[in-house]
Amino acid sequence: MLGQLITSGIAIGATYALMALAMVIIYKTSEVLNFAQGDMAMLSAFVAYMCLSTYGLGFAMSFTLALAFAFALGAFLEFAFLRRAKEPNVLGLIIITLGLEMMLYGLASWRWGSDQKDFPFPVSDFDVYQLGGDVVISQLNLVTLGVACALMILLFVFFRYTKVGVAMKATQQNQQAARLMGIRVGRIMMLTWGMSSVVGACAAFLIASTDTLDPNLMWTPQLKGFSAAVLGGMTSLVGAVLGGFILGVVENLFGGYVSVEFKAVVAFAVIVLILCVKPSGLFAKHYVRKV
């Protein structure tokens, strides 16, 4: 029982980890919490669904198109709304993202309706592998785990070794100075939003395939992703992923041993607890300014 709870916890945690990654990418460059993250991802999942069911395209084609859409959507929202903010402060920008969230939600409900749809996916949740003992893991869970880890490694390499990745970090630390280096801050922001949106869309595809697709799809995962990001320290990619896994496991153990009904509360209890005990998060390597 314990082994199984932990295994499925890790599997669920992988989707939280992806959502947390998406949030952390934007937070890292602009210190803005993007509350539209979930609904951007939901909309991308709907685009994938439309390609698959309405136009009957193949999986590879549909997902590629939907990811391209996700990138364009993220970049567009940054360009069209956040950049227009006059003398923005962080709180104002966060409120803008809340507004975007509602807009996207409305858009999806209007276009596709709020009834639940079956999201076709090439990997099944019902083919399971034995992991020794009576612990099983489904194919879908394995894919989710793989995608989360692959994206994390990709992003880590991107931020550490590429010029654009380093420029993103530089932009977050000191926008003025970044401009003075000739870094086009606007483009960097667009790119950030695009990337984050793609990561979120990956999460949405995986979540939609276990669940059904409707405009409320990403509401809970987004909040879980948010608490995972807080748990990991908001700025650390590795922290976000580990935070996602920890949250998934803790939640599952709570559901298994204490109460399934109150399972949803765990994520929020975690936020409160972390903010009380260690507000900088478990894994954040926060640079300490010398006085």
Add this chain to the structure above:
Amino acid sequence: MLQVKNIETLYGLVMALRGVSLELPENKITAILGSNGAGKSTLCKTIMGMLDDQPDKGTIWLDETRIDKKDTEDIVNLGLAYVPEGREVFEELTVLENLQMGAYTRKTSQAKDDLKRVYELFPRLKERQKQLAGHLSGGEQQMLAIGRALMMRPRIMLLDEPSLGLSPLLVKEIFGTIQRVNAEYGTTMLLVEQNAAMALKNCHYGYVMENGRFVLAGTPEELMADEDVREFYLGIRSEVSVKGYQRYKRKKRWR
């Protein structure tokens, strides 16, 4: 070269620059002296396009191109580099990453030579290239800020108070490097300084700024001979009483 024509810059309703004109001679170091709040940094920031919708009046030209109203990024691409006051290095990036950011607009292969060049000028940075910039000492951060600007291989460098908060020995070292860069690479420089003695020793031409205007200009020799500069900027008193205090307060002639 860079030409500033009669610019006025406003901070809200406060006029920080009241009609400043300036021309940088090529391959030379030009210094601007002035006390706090004279408008020296504002001038630099206006040139770099860092203040929105400024200059309010006047124009700035680089050769035949008009550069006021352009974005900072574009101005940087035209070959202007600005070493901001208070260094402003990327504290959470390593020294090497900071330098790479300086070469952001350039090809990686070209940047390699420049990196060597910067390390040769500042051997200390090479020793610390893996450290976070925020963990460097003030002097090293200033070196990093200058090195980072050099990575752009600028035609014109604006240096805003490179001596701020450094020990006299380090100030000497930094100015030595500035001289060397100017001599070896022919970089045109605009040096903004409060440390008048040091600036006058290291420039080819100087301006004195007060209340958003240039009040005096000349070669360093001329400026050093000027009574007002001697008294108010270099602290050399012209008349001291026997008891050791000044007998009367000198008025500045340019007011």
